[in-house]
Amino acid sequence: MTDLMSAALGIDSSATKERWTHSNGVVIVMTDNNCFGIAAPEQRTPRVLSVEVDYRGKMMKQDFFNALNPYRDSLDVDLRECMIRVKEGAVVLAELGTQPQGAQYQPWMVWQGDQQHVTENYVSIPPALRIVDQVGALWTLGFVTAHASQSPQGEFAFNVIRDGFDVGEIASRIECRNGQVRIFTRHGWKRWLGREWSS
């Protein structure tokens, strides 16, 4: 069928690779020499259709044609990175193309799976269970209950855990404030400076 359609569309049928689609009475054919054609084989009455060409996710061409006659065009961009869309008004009749990003799309260019959640400002442990800081480190309180002499007065305090490792501090609270992690110890607030605590 594709050969017949290519001939009807006047597209070079010697092109080794064709892609095509047939939807809602509209046929779109692409060849690998950057030509494409559109036809509505069953159309017997005048009908205005529009064609839109997106290149790498951005519209680069829009045109109108009478569905009684085939539409042909060639582009100076790689059709493998284009999406061709035939519409009647706002209704899409047929579409043929690749990812919006085109052939240069790589999976790592977009988030794969769940995104890492960076904890919002002013979140405090407790009542939160954990905090994820700007560099993706996970902070929480451990299960070692500190002696009262090591704890802020009137509060239970525990060992501070960062990515599963005890950082050697005892605190009753961990907070995320202005992009920094700080802990409340018996000696007051301490801020994490990346490799050490502020005094």
Added chain:
Amino acid sequence: MSREYTLALANGTLANQAVTLAFFQAPSAAPVTTLEVFRAWASQAANATSAQQRVQLSTQVSTFPTLASQAPQKIKAGDPASLITGGTAGAAGTSGVNASAEGAGAKTILIPDAFNVLNGWLWVPTPAETHMECAQATAHGYGLHFPAAPTTLTNWNGGLVVRELG
């Protein structure tokens, strides 16, 4: 001398209903001990979708939840095993996690709260606010409870830290 234990649900799938994550009832027969609850937590690891979740710490009279048997685990290696044993019926001296049925017993809410599942939830009272559980005339247990099913049911962690006194 006191000993601390965790009663924890690890990476569980919850029933699509109001659900108890962890539950215990103090022993009513010798050796009787008082249990002090001084920590509770809940979190999920299924996804990074923000959602709000209600949580409660509550006591419940019979009938108790139907649980997966889980005994409290000692935090300090040198401590003896907990006086509480694993059980499915919430009976005196037993504990369990991840209820499949809540039981018809009335709950008394001690701590109602809500949290965003991305941050998890941690309850740490001041020393004066810890909850004490011991055998009483009307048997009741203590539980960490979601009064509404979470949006995501999988990969939930949660539990209680209790101290056995005496």
